[in-house]
Amino acid sequence: MSSDETPGQAAELLEAVHRDLAATALPLALPGADAARLDIGDALAQLEDYILPRYRSLDAPLLAVVGGSTGAGKSTLVNGLVGHAVTRAGAIRPTTRQPILLHHPADGHWFEGQRVLPSLSRIRGTVSQEPLPASQAGPAPDAAAISSLVLVADTAVPQGIAVLDAPDVDSISTDNRKLAGQLLAAADLWVFVTTANRYADAVPWRLLLDAASRDIMVAVVLDRVPPGAEAEVSADLQSMLNREGLGSARLFIVPETALDGMGLLPSGAVQPLQLWLRELAADAAGRSDIARRTLNGTVKALGSRVDAVAQAAGAQEHAAGALAGDARDAYRDAVARILEATRDGALLRGEVLARWQDFVGTGEFFRAMEQNIGQFRDRVGAFFRGEPAPAVRVETAIETELQAVIIDEAANAAEDTDRRWRSDPAGRQLLGSDDLSGTSEGFAEKAAAEIRAWQGGLMELIRTEGQGKRTQARWLSFGINGLGAALMIVVFSMTAGLTGLEIGVAGGTAVVGQRLLEAVFGEDAVRRLARTAREDLHARCQQLLQVEQQRFLARLEIPGGVAPAVLAGHAAALRRLAASA
Incomplete structure:
Protein backbone atom coordinates (compact mmCIF):
# COMPACT_ATOMS: atom_id res chain seq x y z
CA MET A 1 0.00 0.00 0.00
CA SER A 2 1.47 3.35 -0.98
CA SER A 3 2.02 6.13 1.52
CA ASP A 4 -0.95 8.07 0.16
CA GLU A 5 -3.27 5.04 0.11
CA THR A 6 -5.11 4.50 3.40
CA PRO A 7 -6.62 1.17 4.49
CA GLY A 8 -10.03 2.83 4.27
CA GLN A 9 -9.45 3.82 0.64
CA ALA A 10 -8.25 0.31 -0.20
CA ALA A 11 -11.34 -1.21 1.42
CA GLU A 12 -13.54 1.29 -0.45
CA LEU A 13 -11.96 0.22 -3.75
CA LEU A 14 -12.44 -3.47 -2.94
CA GLU A 15 -16.08 -2.91 -1.99
CA ALA A 16 -16.65 -1.04 -5.28
CA VAL A 17 -15.05 -3.94 -7.17
CA HIS A 18 -17.34 -6.38 -5.37
CA ARG A 19 -20.43 -4.26 -6.08
CA ASP A 20 -19.67 -3.84 -9.78
CA LEU A 21 -18.66 -7.47 -10.32
CA ALA A 22 -21.92 -8.57 -8.73
CA ALA A 23 -23.82 -6.26 -11.12
CA THR A 24 -21.95 -7.48 -14.20
CA ALA A 25 -24.10 -9.58 -16.49
CA LEU A 26 -22.67 -11.54 -19.42
CA PRO A 27 -25.90 -12.84 -21.00
CA LEU A 28 -24.72 -13.47 -24.56
CA ALA A 29 -23.45 -16.84 -25.74
CA LEU A 30 -19.96 -15.73 -26.75
CA PRO A 31 -16.67 -17.66 -26.70
CA GLY A 32 -15.13 -17.31 -23.26
CA ALA A 33 -18.32 -16.07 -21.61
CA ASP A 34 -18.74 -19.19 -19.48
CA ALA A 35 -15.17 -18.88 -18.19
CA ALA A 36 -15.71 -15.18 -17.45
CA ARG A 37 -18.88 -15.95 -15.49
CA LEU A 38 -16.91 -18.45 -13.42
CA ASP A 39 -14.25 -15.79 -12.91
CA ILE A 40 -16.91 -13.41 -11.60
CA GLY A 41 -18.22 -16.01 -9.15
CA ASP A 42 -14.74 -16.94 -7.97
CA ALA A 43 -13.70 -13.29 -7.59
CA LEU A 44 -16.82 -12.46 -5.57
CA ALA A 45 -16.29 -15.47 -3.31
CA GLN A 46 -12.64 -14.58 -2.72
CA LEU A 47 -13.49 -10.97 -1.95
CA GLU A 48 -16.10 -12.09 0.58
CA ASP A 49 -14.20 -15.04 2.03
CA TYR A 50 -10.69 -13.64 2.21
CA ILE A 51 -9.69 -10.27 0.73
CA LEU A 52 -12.17 -7.95 2.46
CA PRO A 53 -12.00 -9.76 5.84
CA ARG A 54 -8.21 -9.75 5.77
CA TYR A 55 -7.99 -6.06 4.81
CA ARG A 56 -10.29 -5.22 7.69
CA SER A 57 -8.41 -7.47 10.17
CA LEU A 58 -4.74 -7.67 9.33
CA ASP A 59 -3.99 -8.80 12.90
CA ALA A 60 -6.40 -11.77 12.82
CA PRO A 61 -4.91 -15.28 13.18
CA LEU A 62 -3.53 -16.92 10.06
CA LEU A 63 -5.79 -19.51 8.44
CA ALA A 64 -3.83 -22.57 7.31
CA VAL A 65 -5.94 -24.74 5.03
CA VAL A 66 -4.94 -28.39 4.72
CA GLY A 67 -5.85 -29.58 1.23
CA GLY A 68 -4.96 -32.34 -1.17
CA SER A 69 -6.10 -35.31 -3.19
CA THR A 70 -8.45 -38.08 -2.21
CA GLY A 71 -6.82 -40.48 0.23
CA ALA A 72 -3.70 -38.36 0.67
CA GLY A 73 -4.07 -38.49 4.45
CA LYS A 74 -5.15 -34.92 5.23
CA SER A 75 -7.39 -35.81 8.15
CA THR A 76 -4.80 -38.21 9.55
CA LEU A 77 -2.23 -35.42 9.32
CA VAL A 78 -4.50 -32.92 11.13
CA ASN A 79 -5.17 -35.44 13.87
CA GLY A 80 -1.42 -35.96 14.18
CA LEU A 81 -0.80 -32.22 14.50
CA VAL A 82 -3.04 -31.93 17.58
CA GLY A 83 -2.16 -35.35 19.01
CA HIS A 84 -5.66 -36.82 19.08
CA ALA A 85 -8.52 -37.60 16.72
CA VAL A 86 -10.64 -34.55 15.88
CA THR A 87 -11.40 -35.24 12.23
CA ARG A 88 -12.73 -38.41 10.68
CA ALA A 89 -10.24 -40.57 8.82
CA GLY A 90 -10.89 -43.86 7.08
CA ALA A 91 -11.12 -45.83 3.89
CA ILE A 92 -14.61 -44.66 2.90
CA ARG A 93 -14.39 -41.64 0.58
CA PRO A 94 -14.93 -38.81 0.95
CA THR A 95 -14.31 -38.67 4.70
CA THR A 96 -14.23 -34.87 4.93
CA ARG A 97 -17.52 -33.42 3.78
CA GLN A 98 -18.10 -30.95 6.58
CA PRO A 99 -14.93 -28.87 7.01
CA ILE A 100 -13.50 -28.56 10.51
CA LEU A 101 -11.64 -25.45 11.68
CA LEU A 102 -9.36 -26.00 14.66
CA HIS A 103 -8.27 -22.95 16.65
CA HIS A 104 -6.89 -22.00 20.03
CA PRO A 105 -9.72 -21.15 22.48
CA ALA A 106 -8.45 -17.56 22.78
CA ASP A 107 -8.88 -17.11 19.00
CA GLY A 108 -12.51 -18.26 18.87
CA HIS A 109 -13.98 -14.78 18.43
CA TRP A 110 -12.16 -14.36 15.12
CA PHE A 111 -14.07 -17.27 13.57
CA GLU A 112 -17.40 -17.51 15.38
CA GLY A 113 -18.88 -14.61 13.41
CA GLN A 114 -19.07 -14.31 9.64
CA ARG A 115 -15.75 -12.49 9.27
CA VAL A 116 -14.30 -15.14 6.98
CA LEU A 117 -16.22 -17.61 4.81
CA PRO A 118 -19.52 -15.80 5.48
CA SER A 119 -21.51 -18.17 3.25
CA LEU A 120 -20.87 -21.08 5.65
CA SER A 121 -22.94 -21.33 8.82
CA ARG A 122 -21.15 -22.11 12.09
CA ILE A 123 -21.47 -25.22 14.22
CA ARG A 124 -19.60 -25.32 17.50
CA GLY A 125 -17.84 -28.65 17.94
CA THR A 126 -16.24 -30.01 21.09
CA VAL A 127 -13.21 -32.12 21.86
CA SER A 128 -14.27 -35.42 23.38
CA GLN A 129 -12.97 -36.10 26.87
CA GLU A 130 -12.69 -39.74 25.90
CA PRO A 131 -10.24 -40.59 23.11
CA LEU A 132 -11.97 -41.72 19.93
CA PRO A 133 -10.59 -43.71 17.05
CA ALA A 134 -9.94 -41.54 14.01
CA SER A 135 -12.59 -43.49 12.11
CA GLN A 136 -15.26 -42.12 14.50
CA ALA A 137 -13.96 -38.64 15.24
CA GLY A 138 -15.45 -35.52 13.73
CA PRO A 139 -18.85 -35.11 12.10
CA ALA A 140 -20.19 -38.03 10.10
CA PRO A 141 -20.17 -37.53 6.33
CA ASP A 142 -23.39 -35.74 5.44
CA ALA A 143 -24.08 -34.29 2.01
CA ALA A 144 -26.54 -31.81 3.49
CA ALA A 145 -23.92 -30.41 5.90
CA ILE A 146 -21.65 -29.03 3.23
CA SER A 147 -22.89 -25.46 3.82
CA SER A 148 -21.57 -25.36 7.39
CA LEU A 149 -18.22 -25.03 9.13
CA VAL A 150 -17.48 -26.89 12.37
CA LEU A 151 -15.46 -24.82 14.84
CA VAL A 152 -13.38 -26.77 17.35
CA ALA A 153 -11.42 -24.99 20.07
CA ASP A 154 -8.35 -26.98 21.08
CA THR A 155 -5.40 -25.91 23.23
CA ALA A 156 -3.17 -28.13 21.09
CA VAL A 157 -3.50 -25.53 18.31
CA PRO A 158 -1.08 -22.62 18.88
CA GLN A 159 -2.64 -19.18 19.36
CA GLY A 160 -2.30 -17.01 16.28
CA ILE A 161 -2.94 -19.70 13.69
CA ALA A 162 -5.97 -21.86 12.82
CA VAL A 163 -6.00 -25.13 10.88
CA LEU A 164 -8.85 -26.02 8.52
CA ASP A 165 -9.28 -29.56 7.22
CA ALA A 166 -10.73 -29.16 3.68
CA PRO A 167 -12.50 -31.69 1.42
CA ASP A 168 -10.61 -33.45 -1.35
CA VAL A 169 -9.69 -31.23 -4.30
CA ASP A 170 -10.42 -34.14 -6.68
CA SER A 171 -13.46 -35.50 -4.84
CA ILE A 172 -16.06 -37.47 -6.76
CA SER A 173 -18.55 -34.99 -5.28
CA THR A 174 -18.87 -31.78 -7.31
CA ASP A 175 -19.99 -29.90 -4.20
CA ASN A 176 -16.95 -31.13 -2.30
CA ARG A 177 -14.58 -30.01 -5.06
CA LYS A 178 -16.20 -26.55 -5.13
CA LEU A 179 -16.00 -26.25 -1.36
CA ALA A 180 -12.36 -27.31 -1.37
CA GLY A 181 -11.57 -24.61 -3.92
CA GLN A 182 -13.48 -22.02 -1.89
CA LEU A 183 -11.61 -22.90 1.31
CA LEU A 184 -8.20 -22.88 -0.37
CA ALA A 185 -8.97 -19.46 -1.86
CA ALA A 186 -9.65 -18.17 1.67
CA ALA A 187 -6.32 -19.40 3.05
CA ASP A 188 -3.42 -17.31 4.29
CA LEU A 189 -1.20 -20.33 3.75
CA TRP A 190 -1.66 -23.81 2.33
CA VAL A 191 -0.56 -27.11 3.77
CA PHE A 192 -0.78 -29.26 0.68
CA VAL A 193 -0.82 -33.01 1.27
CA THR A 194 0.10 -35.51 -1.44
CA THR A 195 1.57 -39.00 -1.52
CA ALA A 196 4.71 -40.56 -2.92
CA ASN A 197 2.79 -42.16 -5.76
CA ARG A 198 0.43 -39.24 -6.56
CA TYR A 199 2.49 -36.06 -6.23
CA ALA A 200 2.50 -35.50 -10.02
CA ASP A 201 -1.31 -35.63 -10.43
CA ALA A 202 -2.74 -32.83 -12.57
CA VAL A 203 -5.53 -31.57 -10.28
CA PRO A 204 -3.32 -30.73 -7.28
CA TRP A 205 -0.80 -29.04 -9.55
CA ARG A 206 -3.46 -26.76 -11.03
CA LEU A 207 -4.14 -25.53 -7.51
CA LEU A 208 -0.46 -25.24 -6.71
CA LEU A 209 0.04 -23.08 -9.81
CA ASP A 210 -2.83 -20.91 -8.62
CA ALA A 211 -0.96 -20.58 -5.32
CA ALA A 212 2.13 -19.47 -7.21
CA SER A 213 0.09 -16.78 -9.02
CA ARG A 214 -1.16 -15.51 -5.64
CA ASP A 215 2.33 -15.64 -4.08
CA ILE A 216 0.79 -17.57 -1.19
CA MET A 217 3.01 -19.37 1.30
CA VAL A 218 2.81 -23.11 0.66
CA ALA A 219 3.97 -26.08 2.68
CA VAL A 220 3.92 -29.39 0.79
CA VAL A 221 3.60 -32.55 2.82
CA LEU A 222 4.80 -35.67 1.00
CA ASP A 223 2.97 -38.44 2.79
CA ARG A 224 3.49 -42.23 2.92
CA VAL A 225 7.01 -42.19 1.51
CA PRO A 226 8.38 -45.76 1.44
CA PRO A 227 11.56 -46.40 3.44
CA GLY A 228 14.66 -45.67 1.40
CA ALA A 229 12.80 -43.60 -1.20
CA GLU A 230 12.77 -40.30 0.69
CA ALA A 231 15.76 -38.74 -1.08
CA GLU A 232 14.75 -39.73 -4.60
CA VAL A 233 11.07 -38.81 -4.33
CA SER A 234 11.63 -35.57 -2.44
CA ALA A 235 14.30 -34.47 -4.93
CA ASP A 236 11.97 -35.09 -7.86
CA LEU A 237 9.11 -33.20 -6.18
CA GLN A 238 11.41 -30.31 -5.26
CA SER A 239 12.53 -30.12 -8.87
CA MET A 240 8.90 -29.86 -10.01
CA LEU A 241 8.22 -27.13 -7.45
CA ASN A 242 11.25 -25.17 -8.65
CA ARG A 243 10.16 -25.40 -12.30
CA GLU A 244 6.69 -24.07 -11.49
CA GLY A 245 7.85 -21.09 -9.42
CA LEU A 246 7.22 -22.75 -6.06
CA GLY A 247 10.83 -23.27 -5.07
CA SER A 248 10.29 -21.42 -1.79
CA ALA A 249 7.61 -23.88 -0.66
CA ARG A 250 8.50 -25.78 2.52
CA LEU A 251 8.66 -29.53 1.91
CA PHE A 252 7.90 -31.99 4.72
CA ILE A 253 8.31 -35.75 4.48
CA VAL A 254 6.02 -38.15 6.35
CA PRO A 255 7.35 -41.70 6.03
CA GLU A 256 5.10 -44.63 5.44
CA THR A 257 4.33 -45.94 8.89
CA ALA A 258 1.71 -47.94 10.72
CA LEU A 259 -1.00 -46.05 12.64
CA ASP A 260 -1.60 -46.82 16.28
CA GLY A 261 -4.76 -48.37 17.66
CA MET A 262 -6.56 -45.01 17.59
CA GLY A 263 -5.67 -44.44 13.94
CA LEU A 264 -3.01 -41.84 14.75
CA LEU A 265 0.46 -41.29 13.38
CA PRO A 266 3.46 -41.70 15.67
CA SER A 267 4.15 -38.39 17.42
CA GLY A 268 7.48 -37.89 15.64
CA ALA A 269 6.08 -38.29 12.13
CA VAL A 270 4.61 -34.79 11.95
CA GLN A 271 6.90 -33.05 14.45
CA PRO A 272 8.77 -30.93 11.84
CA LEU A 273 5.50 -29.55 10.44
CA GLN A 274 4.11 -29.10 13.93
CA LEU A 275 7.19 -27.14 15.00
CA TRP A 276 7.07 -24.94 11.87
CA LEU A 277 3.45 -24.00 12.52
CA ARG A 278 4.22 -23.18 16.16
CA GLU A 279 7.11 -20.95 15.11
CA LEU A 280 4.83 -19.09 12.68
CA ALA A 281 2.19 -18.65 15.37
CA ALA A 282 4.74 -17.29 17.88
CA ASP A 283 6.14 -14.65 15.51
CA ALA A 284 3.60 -11.81 15.34
CA ALA A 285 5.66 -9.82 12.84
CA GLY A 286 6.19 -12.91 10.70
CA ARG A 287 2.48 -13.69 10.73
CA SER A 288 1.74 -10.15 9.61
CA ASP A 289 4.25 -10.47 6.77
CA ILE A 290 2.65 -13.73 5.62
CA ALA A 291 -0.83 -12.20 5.73
CA ARG A 292 0.28 -9.12 3.77
CA ARG A 293 2.20 -11.20 1.23
CA THR A 294 -0.76 -13.47 0.56
CA LEU A 295 -3.19 -10.55 0.51
CA ASN A 296 -1.01 -8.61 -1.90
CA GLY A 297 -0.66 -11.60 -4.25
CA THR A 298 -4.38 -12.27 -4.10
CA VAL A 299 -5.23 -8.65 -4.94
CA LYS A 300 -2.80 -8.79 -7.87
CA ALA A 301 -4.44 -11.98 -9.15
CA LEU A 302 -7.85 -10.36 -8.63
CA GLY A 303 -6.76 -7.46 -10.84
CA SER A 304 -5.96 -9.88 -13.67
CA ARG A 305 -9.28 -11.64 -13.17
CA VAL A 306 -11.24 -8.36 -13.22
CA ASP A 307 -9.34 -7.33 -16.34
CA ALA A 308 -10.44 -10.56 -18.05
CA VAL A 309 -14.04 -9.86 -17.00
CA ALA A 310 -13.74 -6.33 -18.40
CA GLN A 311 -12.61 -7.75 -21.74
CA ALA A 312 -15.48 -10.23 -21.71
CA ALA A 313 -17.92 -7.40 -20.93
CA GLY A 314 -16.45 -5.41 -23.81
CA ALA A 315 -16.99 -8.36 -26.15
CA GLN A 316 -20.58 -8.59 -24.92
CA GLU A 317 -21.10 -4.88 -25.54
Missing part, protein backbone atom coordinates in the same frame (compact mmCIF):
# COMPACT_ATOMS: atom_id res chain seq x y z
CA HIS A 318 -19.68 -5.15 -29.04
CA ALA A 319 -21.81 -8.21 -29.87
CA ALA A 320 -24.94 -6.55 -28.46
CA GLY A 321 -24.18 -3.46 -30.56
CA ALA A 322 -23.88 -5.61 -33.68
CA LEU A 323 -27.21 -7.34 -32.98
CA ALA A 324 -28.89 -4.02 -32.24
CA GLY A 325 -27.41 -2.62 -35.45
CA ASP A 326 -28.89 -5.52 -37.43
CA ALA A 327 -32.34 -4.76 -36.03
CA ARG A 328 -32.06 -1.01 -36.59
CA ASP A 329 -30.76 -1.47 -40.13
CA ALA A 330 -33.61 -3.81 -41.03
CA TYR A 331 -36.30 -1.49 -39.70
CA ARG A 332 -34.65 1.65 -41.08
CA ASP A 333 -34.60 0.02 -44.51
CA ALA A 334 -38.27 -0.87 -44.06
CA VAL A 335 -39.14 2.78 -43.37
CA ALA A 336 -37.20 3.81 -46.49
CA ARG A 337 -39.13 1.29 -48.59
CA ILE A 338 -42.45 2.54 -47.20
CA LEU A 339 -41.58 6.12 -48.10
CA GLU A 340 -40.40 5.07 -51.54
CA ALA A 341 -43.71 3.33 -52.11
CA THR A 342 -45.55 6.56 -51.17
CA ARG A 343 -43.64 8.76 -53.58
CA ASP A 344 -43.06 6.65 -56.66
CA GLY A 345 -46.73 6.65 -57.66
CA ALA A 346 -47.29 3.04 -56.60
CA LEU A 347 -50.19 4.05 -54.35
CA LEU A 348 -51.94 5.85 -57.24
CA ARG A 349 -52.84 2.54 -58.80
CA GLY A 350 -55.63 0.12 -58.10
CA GLU A 351 -58.32 1.08 -55.59
CA VAL A 352 -56.86 4.51 -54.78
CA LEU A 353 -56.81 5.51 -58.45
CA ALA A 354 -60.35 4.22 -58.97
CA ARG A 355 -61.71 6.12 -55.96
CA TRP A 356 -59.89 9.31 -56.99
CA GLN A 357 -61.31 9.09 -60.50
CA ASP A 358 -64.76 8.54 -59.04
CA PHE A 359 -64.21 11.67 -57.00
CA VAL A 360 -62.98 14.10 -59.68
CA GLY A 361 -64.62 12.50 -62.71
CA THR A 362 -62.89 12.18 -66.07
CA GLY A 363 -64.84 14.55 -68.29
CA GLU A 364 -66.18 17.88 -67.07
CA PHE A 365 -63.55 18.14 -64.34
CA PHE A 366 -60.66 17.93 -66.79
CA ARG A 367 -62.35 20.36 -69.20
CA ALA A 368 -62.74 22.80 -66.32
CA MET A 369 -58.97 22.89 -66.01
CA GLU A 370 -58.82 24.60 -69.43
CA GLN A 371 -61.17 27.38 -68.28
CA ASN A 372 -60.21 30.36 -66.15
CA ILE A 373 -59.62 29.64 -62.50
CA GLY A 374 -62.84 31.28 -61.35
CA GLN A 375 -64.98 28.98 -63.46
CA PHE A 376 -62.81 26.06 -62.36
CA ARG A 377 -63.35 26.92 -58.69
CA ASP A 378 -67.08 27.41 -59.10
CA ARG A 379 -67.62 24.13 -60.89
CA VAL A 380 -65.39 22.11 -58.58
CA GLY A 381 -66.90 23.77 -55.50
CA ALA A 382 -70.39 22.86 -56.60
CA PHE A 383 -69.21 19.33 -57.37
CA PHE A 384 -67.62 18.91 -53.94
CA ARG A 385 -70.57 20.30 -52.04
CA GLY A 386 -72.89 17.93 -53.79
CA GLU A 387 -70.74 14.80 -53.39
CA PRO A 388 -68.89 14.68 -50.04
CA ALA A 389 -68.85 10.90 -49.84
CA PRO A 390 -66.37 10.21 -52.70
CA ALA A 391 -63.65 12.22 -50.90
CA VAL A 392 -64.05 10.01 -47.83
CA ARG A 393 -63.81 6.94 -50.04
CA VAL A 394 -60.50 8.23 -51.38
CA GLU A 395 -59.19 8.60 -47.80
CA THR A 396 -60.35 5.09 -46.95
CA ALA A 397 -58.70 3.60 -50.03
CA ILE A 398 -55.45 5.40 -49.21
CA GLU A 399 -55.61 4.16 -45.61
CA THR A 400 -56.12 0.57 -46.78
CA GLU A 401 -53.30 0.64 -49.34
CA LEU A 402 -50.85 2.46 -47.07
CA GLN A 403 -51.64 0.11 -44.19
CA ALA A 404 -50.90 -2.90 -46.42
CA VAL A 405 -47.53 -1.41 -47.41
CA ILE A 406 -46.57 -0.67 -43.79
CA ILE A 407 -47.58 -4.12 -42.53
CA ASP A 408 -45.73 -5.84 -45.36
CA GLU A 409 -42.51 -3.90 -44.80
CA ALA A 410 -42.69 -4.30 -41.01
CA ALA A 411 -43.02 -8.07 -41.51
CA ASN A 412 -40.05 -8.01 -43.92
CA ALA A 413 -37.97 -6.15 -41.32
CA ALA A 414 -38.91 -8.64 -38.60
CA GLU A 415 -38.10 -11.60 -40.82
CA ASP A 416 -34.77 -10.03 -41.82
CA THR A 417 -33.82 -9.30 -38.19
CA ASP A 418 -34.89 -12.77 -37.04
CA ARG A 419 -32.78 -14.34 -39.80
CA ARG A 420 -29.72 -12.24 -38.94
CA TRP A 421 -29.99 -12.95 -35.23
CA ARG A 422 -30.45 -16.68 -35.72
CA SER A 423 -27.29 -16.82 -37.80
CA ASP A 424 -25.36 -15.63 -34.71
CA PRO A 425 -25.02 -17.84 -31.58
CA ALA A 426 -25.67 -14.88 -29.27
CA GLY A 427 -28.76 -13.78 -31.18
CA ARG A 428 -30.01 -17.35 -31.41
CA GLN A 429 -29.73 -17.68 -27.63
CA LEU A 430 -31.62 -14.42 -27.05
CA LEU A 431 -34.47 -15.46 -29.34
CA GLY A 432 -34.71 -19.00 -28.02
CA SER A 433 -37.84 -20.70 -29.29
CA ASP A 434 -39.76 -17.42 -29.74
CA ASP A 435 -40.80 -16.57 -33.29
CA LEU A 436 -40.41 -12.83 -33.93
CA SER A 437 -40.31 -13.11 -37.72
CA GLY A 438 -43.72 -11.42 -38.17
CA THR A 439 -45.38 -8.28 -36.88
CA SER A 440 -46.49 -7.99 -33.28
CA GLU A 441 -50.05 -8.61 -32.16
CA GLY A 442 -52.24 -5.61 -32.90
CA PHE A 443 -49.73 -3.98 -35.25
CA ALA A 444 -52.25 -3.74 -38.11
CA GLU A 445 -54.64 -1.77 -35.89
CA LYS A 446 -51.81 0.50 -34.70
CA ALA A 447 -50.79 1.18 -38.29
CA ALA A 448 -54.37 2.00 -39.30
CA ALA A 449 -54.76 4.34 -36.32
CA GLU A 450 -51.50 6.10 -37.18
CA ILE A 451 -52.58 6.59 -40.79
CA ARG A 452 -55.89 8.05 -39.67
CA ALA A 453 -54.02 10.35 -37.29
CA TRP A 454 -51.81 11.43 -40.19
CA GLN A 455 -54.85 12.12 -42.33
CA GLY A 456 -56.40 14.09 -39.47
CA GLY A 457 -53.22 16.13 -39.12
CA LEU A 458 -53.26 16.78 -42.86
CA MET A 459 -56.81 18.11 -42.62
CA GLU A 460 -55.70 20.38 -39.80
CA LEU A 461 -52.89 21.70 -42.01
CA ILE A 462 -55.45 22.65 -44.62
CA ARG A 463 -57.65 24.36 -42.05
CA THR A 464 -54.70 26.34 -40.71
CA GLU A 465 -53.52 27.33 -44.20
CA GLY A 466 -57.03 28.43 -45.19
CA GLN A 467 -57.63 30.76 -42.25
CA GLY A 468 -56.63 33.88 -44.23
CA LYS A 469 -59.47 36.08 -45.42
CA ARG A 470 -58.55 35.77 -49.08
CA THR A 471 -58.54 31.95 -49.14
CA GLN A 472 -61.21 31.09 -46.60
CA ALA A 473 -64.09 31.30 -49.04
CA ARG A 474 -62.22 29.15 -51.53
CA TRP A 475 -61.37 26.27 -49.23
CA LEU A 476 -64.81 26.36 -47.66
CA SER A 477 -66.34 26.02 -51.11
CA PHE A 478 -64.11 23.11 -52.08
CA GLY A 479 -64.53 21.31 -48.70
CA ILE A 480 -61.92 20.03 -46.25
CA ASN A 481 -62.23 16.41 -47.31
CA GLY A 482 -61.90 17.23 -50.96
CA LEU A 483 -58.80 19.33 -50.47
CA GLY A 484 -57.39 16.71 -48.08
CA ALA A 485 -57.87 13.99 -50.68
CA ALA A 486 -56.18 16.19 -53.27
CA LEU A 487 -53.21 16.84 -50.97
CA MET A 488 -52.78 13.11 -50.29
CA ILE A 489 -52.71 12.45 -54.02
CA VAL A 490 -50.07 15.15 -54.49
CA VAL A 491 -47.97 13.73 -51.62
CA PHE A 492 -48.05 10.28 -53.20
CA SER A 493 -46.96 11.51 -56.64
CA MET A 494 -44.19 13.93 -55.76
CA THR A 495 -41.54 12.06 -57.76
CA ALA A 496 -43.82 10.87 -60.55
CA GLY A 497 -42.32 7.42 -60.76
CA LEU A 498 -45.04 6.10 -63.11
CA THR A 499 -44.28 4.42 -66.39
CA GLY A 500 -46.10 3.07 -69.40
CA LEU A 501 -49.78 3.71 -70.09
CA GLU A 502 -50.57 4.63 -66.46
CA ILE A 503 -48.74 7.94 -66.65
CA GLY A 504 -51.47 9.44 -68.76
CA VAL A 505 -54.21 8.47 -66.34
CA ALA A 506 -52.74 8.50 -62.82
CA GLY A 507 -50.18 11.16 -63.59
CA GLY A 508 -52.80 13.39 -65.09
CA THR A 509 -55.08 12.78 -62.15
CA ALA A 510 -52.31 13.85 -59.72
CA VAL A 511 -51.88 17.04 -61.71
CA VAL A 512 -55.59 17.72 -61.21
CA GLY A 513 -55.08 17.59 -57.44
CA GLN A 514 -52.09 19.88 -57.61
CA ARG A 515 -53.90 22.45 -59.80
CA LEU A 516 -56.89 22.38 -57.46
CA LEU A 517 -54.71 23.07 -54.40
CA GLU A 518 -52.80 25.79 -56.21
CA ALA A 519 -56.08 27.45 -57.15
CA VAL A 520 -56.98 27.67 -53.44
CA PHE A 521 -53.63 28.23 -51.69
CA GLY A 522 -51.06 29.16 -54.30
CA GLU A 523 -48.06 27.25 -55.67
CA ASP A 524 -45.64 27.95 -52.79
CA ALA A 525 -48.20 27.00 -50.16
CA VAL A 526 -48.94 23.72 -51.93
CA ARG A 527 -45.24 22.76 -51.95
CA ARG A 528 -44.99 23.62 -48.25
CA LEU A 529 -48.15 21.65 -47.39
CA ALA A 530 -46.97 18.59 -49.31
CA ARG A 531 -43.50 18.72 -47.74
CA THR A 532 -44.97 19.04 -44.22
CA ALA A 533 -47.42 16.19 -44.83
CA ARG A 534 -44.62 13.95 -46.13
CA GLU A 535 -42.35 14.72 -43.17
CA ASP A 536 -45.21 13.95 -40.77
CA LEU A 537 -45.85 10.64 -42.53
CA HIS A 538 -42.13 9.81 -42.35
CA ALA A 539 -42.02 10.54 -38.62
CA ARG A 540 -45.11 8.43 -37.93
CA CYS A 541 -43.76 5.47 -39.92
CA GLN A 542 -40.45 5.74 -38.09
CA GLN A 543 -42.21 5.75 -34.74
CA LEU A 544 -44.35 2.76 -35.66
CA LEU A 545 -41.37 0.65 -36.71
CA GLN A 546 -39.15 1.80 -33.86
CA VAL A 547 -41.76 0.43 -31.47
CA GLU A 548 -41.78 -2.81 -33.46
CA GLN A 549 -38.00 -3.19 -33.37
CA GLN A 550 -38.11 -2.94 -29.57
CA ARG A 551 -39.31 -6.56 -29.56
CA PHE A 552 -35.71 -7.38 -30.49
CA LEU A 553 -33.83 -4.58 -28.76
CA ALA A 554 -35.58 -5.22 -25.43
CA ARG A 555 -33.80 -8.58 -25.27
CA LEU A 556 -30.48 -6.75 -25.18
CA GLU A 557 -31.43 -4.60 -22.20
CA ILE A 558 -29.58 -5.89 -19.13
CA PRO A 559 -30.59 -4.03 -15.95
CA GLY A 560 -27.69 -2.80 -13.84
CA GLY A 561 -24.98 -3.70 -16.32
CA VAL A 562 -21.55 -2.23 -15.61
CA ALA A 563 -19.59 -0.55 -18.40
CA PRO A 564 -16.42 -2.41 -19.46
CA ALA A 565 -14.44 0.80 -18.91
CA VAL A 566 -15.48 0.83 -15.24
CA LEU A 567 -14.26 -2.75 -14.78
CA ALA A 568 -11.02 -1.98 -16.62
CA GLY A 569 -10.52 0.97 -14.27
CA HIS A 570 -11.02 -1.32 -11.28
CA ALA A 571 -8.46 -3.78 -12.68
CA ALA A 572 -5.90 -0.99 -13.08
CA ALA A 573 -6.59 0.28 -9.55
CA LEU A 574 -6.14 -3.23 -8.12
CA ARG A 575 -2.82 -3.60 -9.90
CA ARG A 576 -1.68 -0.26 -8.45
CA LEU A 577 -2.82 -1.34 -4.99
CA ALA A 578 -0.88 -4.61 -5.26
CA ALA A 579 2.22 -2.87 -6.63
CA SER A 580 2.20 -0.35 -3.79
CA ALA A 581 2.42 -2.98 -1.05
